[in-house]
Amino acid sequence: MAVDRDRVSALVRELLVAIGEDPDRPGLRQTPQRVADAYTEFFAGVGQDAAVPLQRTISVSHGPAPDTTPSGAVMLRGIRFRSVCEHHLLPFAGHAHIAYLPGEQVVGLGALPKVVDILATRPQVQERLGEQIADTIAAALDCRGVLVVLDAVHECVTMRGGTQPDASTVTIAARGALAEPAARAELVALMGREGA
Template structure:
């Protein structure tokens, strides 16, 4: 569904007037057009099918049981549907293939489609996990998102340094041991020592981090 720029411009013009500003003054005269252009990018994923972003898949013909494929540190941004304020952060995505693989560049493409719509962080993680699980018939999927929200940092509590971490999992990566290993690996290397210790404790024990380091499977950092 294409964003209606004309209607957005009219709405922004009304908003500028509603806050008591002059929409014709130099600094604001082009603001409705600029906001419409920005929103056409922010909400380009509305109505889009994220599965199409996966592109071509490839057969997995390994002789050994498949190990997790982990892609860390994927930057994303979205817009909170409650206040239409931005939230941005990093995604860490792991999947255990069954008989199909995807190009690693397809994972951020899926995230982009799903993030480019009014969102909640919790739902975004679940949608990423469902898309990968269903499209690949993956044996397991784990999605960890860490983001800073404008509705928390810029208004209300104004906690500028706060972040929110959410986890979504499917299949074998919902099992406590497998999930703890990957959570420990992600936490120890991607969130830093303090955050990694907290995530490892929540996952079960610090021993899971040590075990994960020795059983990392196939890991890719972008």
């Protein structure tokens, strides 16, 4: 389902009037359309299937490099993401770190950021975003375990209420063999290390 730009634009115009502004003044004249264009980007993942990027897998034992079978986890750190908090419609942004224990099939590393992008471009809360990423990977890949760590800064914390400009939120979602804290401890440590 695509964002209805005309409707968003009309509603933003009404919002400007509701806060006491003049939507026809020069600085705001284009704002409703600009917000509609931005929302088209921010919410591009609504209605998309996040598992689609994981459909193309590579056989570990029969693939292009059978002599490089992973004996441990495959990890991709520092995946930048941005989303919009569904509680206040304010942005939050940060990094996703993903690890999985492959079975017979692996996926190209470029597929993992695509999963994050699809799920992040919806109205979200960070806790659910991490769970959805973990569920999508666990369901789509033949893997023994999945670990997703999200570290993000939320504008609802940094810009409103008891403003905390340096606070970040860290969430962990784990499936399979990595659901046990002891099993994931090494991976969590590696995710947090610079240049590891």
